[in-house]
Amino acid sequence: MIVDLVVENGRIHTGDPETPIVDALAVLGGRVVASGADVEALQARDRVDARGHAVLPGFNDAHAHSVWFGMTLLETDLTAVQSLDDVYRTIGDRARDGGPDDWIIASGFNPVLLRGAVPDRDVLDRVSGGRPVWIKHASGHSCQLNGEGLRRTAVGDHLHQEIDGGRIVLDATGRPTGVLEERAMAFVQDVLLPYRLDTIERALDLATAQYAREGLTSVTDAGVAGGWIGHAPGELAAYQNALEQGVLRTRMQVMPVIDALSALPGHADEPARLGLGAGVRTGWGDDRLQLGPVKVFTDGSILGRTASMSDHYEGCPDNHGYLQEDEESLRRRVLDAYAASWSLALHAVGDAALDVALDIIEEAIARHGRRGVPNRVEHGTVVRPDQVARLAELGVACVVQPNFIPAFGEGMRRAIGDGRSTWSHRARSLLDAGLPVALSSDRPVAPGAPLGGIQAFVERLTEEGLPYAPAERLTVEEAVRAATEGSSRVTGQQDGKGRLVPGQLADMVFLAEHPADVAVHDIHAIPVLATAVGGVFTHRQGGI
Incomplete structure (x- = not known):
């Protein structure tokens, strides 16, 4: 067999517990086809010497805003x-x-x-x-x-x-x-608004070039085409144009905002449905560009004190934040989208908003069953212990942003107080409850480099160097899995990526050192030597 690429002389971390590290792998048609000793007899059109460096599955940011x-x-x-x-x-x-x-x-x-x-x-x-x-x-x-x-x-x-x-x-x-x-x-x-499509395409060019330099091979854009977060009704077309022009350097899962959906006429005995034209919904696309869940805002932000809380903000006895929409209207629209086979991604920052989000998701599942692409809640900045158990019961991932902690942890603590900060940006308790934990950044709200996010998962130190809910810390190995396999599970793509094993996509990041082999405070500074998507390099330096 002649393969497209052989990577050899590396410390290749596969994500497979039976063969966690191999020294070589082979790529054909964008996927890993062999590893370890099985590579020795293969001829290759191209060979890359990893020079003893660490090779990991490509990093995956499960919640960013690329445009x-x-x-x-x-x-x-x-x-x-x-x-x-x-x-x-x-x-x-x-x-x-x-x-x-x-x-x-x-x-x-x-x-x-x-x-x-x-x-x-x-x-x-x-x-x-x-x-x-x-x-x-x-x-x-x-x-x-x-x-x-x-x-x-x-x-x-x-x-x-x-x-x-x-x-x-x-x-x-x-x-x-x-x-x-x-x-x-x-x-x-x-x-x-709206912005011109060619302006959006230029933005995607610049954004994904930066992603490639940081080792990102997959990103979920959490909200396009409508609402206050969209840039143009035709934002999905700009994504497709960028892909065709060769400037979309990462695999993209794109979440349309629920405001971009409209009623889909049907028969009297069918449930009301909300969708995009022709009825396309979650899962439409391929492994380069795919529609993800529908994004729904239930509340605002902790930093702006607009997130909906069951108790008031510190020093503001009359302020509990607020929902962005009447609860009954929100419920009806989300259920109609779910009836049209959209998976759900409900932005819920405050614990009161999370109660509302989980009530709606529970009703949606009872009516129409679970989805192949998992339902999820975004941020979960304050998640009470009883809500952790409920997330696990419903199989709903809580997509948190560890990089918020070093960026503005003390600002969050001032808003919610010491007590609620222990329930904030959870990770360990989610894993212990059997839920997947994904790496996500919410970039550009906060810095988005994945190595920095991995470090933040492990350290949980604020901008002032103080511990923030230290009981929620992950080990380095767990944080790396969150950035690779965890994000693929949360996005419903674990069958195709997240590990470097035969059959999975050959998405790789070449690092000067594995994060477990350096001091924790130095993880963010590990040089990214190369990034490859489907075995094709999107970034390359340092002699790789």
Whole structure:
């Protein structure tokens, strides 16, 4: 047999407990066909010397925002600002480019790192030279406009109107500060969206190039084509275009937002259904580009204090957060999507929202059974002990983001207190309950490099170096499995990837060292020497 590729002289970690490490593997047609001694007699069109380095199954981020991340690489970057003066200086510098009517769009601003401080709309007017400014907060659950930006939108017509699932923030005098929360962000999106498809394709090009440099071979984009998180109704077409153009460097599972679904006419004896045109649903596609579950927002964020909690936020006795939609309306829409064979991915950050999400999932399963692509909840920032047991009973994965802890763990702790932080971003208790744990980043809300996420799973140290729910720590080996096999299980793709064994996809990351062979605090700094998707290199350096 002549194979496409042989990787030899490596420490290849297969994920197979019977043969956990082999020195060689062979690839044909994008899949592993042989490993270890079975490779010796094979001829190959290409051979790669791994030079004794570690080779792992490719990393898989089970919850990121690829278009959004790529757009941040095109927009004014506020991720590194350390003060409001830094914000004003950056916006002022950007104001020198473009015409007087052009919007200045900035992203990555995190008020939590500035102890909740947000820019002054009037100062933004001055430094922008009167141009409209749209600052996207890193959480994605709020944004900031300057005075000119407010004037260009319909915000002023709705100051005293209750907004379902959102809020226009006013100061003590009743004047809008420029901050829009949750669904109130639609006021600016109605003016500036949709983005052009070629712009979205460029964003995917930039995003997946970065993914490849970090060892990522699979990513789930958790919300496209609608709602406050979508960039254009045709976002799925942009994904397909990027794949055809050869700039989609990672395998992608894409979650449409439930707002992008519409009623599917049927017969009187059939249940009501929500779907995409022609009835396509979860699982449609192939191993390069596939539709995942439908993404549904139930609440907001801990950092913005908009997540729905059973108890109030620290120091805010009247604030329990809120749901983004009337509970009955939410239930009806989700059940109609499930009836059309969509698996569910319900964003539920607060424990009160998680109760609602689990009630809906339980009813959906009772009516229509379980799904091949598992139902899941996203984030689960606060998960009570009784909810861990309920997740296990329903077979619902809780997709957590360990990198939130080193990014803004103390900001979360200040919002929910010491007691509830012990129930936050769980990992160990989920594994012990028999649930899969996946690596995910929520990038660009937080840094997304998978080696950093693996380190965070093990260390659980905040930005101030303090332990955060240390009882939830994983071992290095468990964290690596979360980044590979765990993510493949959560996305319903464990039969095709997550391990380097015959029959599975030849998705690989070549590392200078295995994470278990370095000090835990150095895991994030391990050089990524090469990345391959189906045996084809998407990133290569260091002599590999």
